[in-house]
Amino acid sequence: MGRDIDHIDAYKAAALKCPLPSAIDLVGEKWAFLIVRGALNGLQHFEEFQACLGIARNILSDRLSKMVAGGVLERAADPRDRRKVVYSLTEKGKGLLPVVLALRQWGLEWGHGSNEFVAADMRDGKPIRRICIQAHDGRELELHDLMWIDASGTRYRRPLQPSAQALPHTPKAANS
Known part of the structure; x- marks a missing residue:
């Protein structure tokens, strides 16, 4: 206890x-x-x-x-x-761009809205990649891959998710 x-x-x-x-x-x-x-x-x-x-x-x-x-x-x-x-x-407001795009992508993935328009790279017109959590080396991370540490990086906290099992889901759309 x-x-x-x-x-x-x-x-x-x-x-x-x-x-x-x-x-x-x-x-x-x-x-x-x-x-x-x-x-x-x-x-x-x-x-x-x-x-x-x-x-x-x-x-x-x-x-x-x-x-x-x-x-x-x-x-x-x-x-x-x-x-x-x-x-x-x-600049603080512009910093919300990834938050807005991630929330939009989440909404599309889970069936909240239409995929009629997607955000694309101005240079080549290709849709942007799904916003994700990445490790320092670029690996994509899931909830079970994360933990908390303090500001000095030395005192480790419990994992964010107690189980190493990710919850299954079926994505509805990948792009925003």
Whole structure:
């Protein structure tokens, strides 16, 4: 029993330092993610976001303000029409590209949406590879291949998944 309590206490201590809750607080709800997707696809003006997303003006205004305050978007006067505002992704916001593409690929793989359009390499027009977790040497890793270590890399934690058995599934689509 003591080992289980130690494990739970260690998990709780690590969870309090985890960046996931604050990241989810900033961009983890539907409209925030759709705004990021829109910005990644070139939307810049309030009216464009509102028309393309079908979001209520008050909700859009709130989410844009929150994302500007969180450093995901920056707000500036439109150089072509100083009466308008342009929203653009910061480097922090652009860093969400793999997250957006991975979530989209997950949705396609598990039957949530259509595969009518896929992300492709601008140079050769070929679809991008499936986003995956890779080891330092490029090997693709699954859940059972992962474990936690501390920042110094010396104190090893339990595996992320107790069993070495991966859960079977049948992918529905491979590309995004």
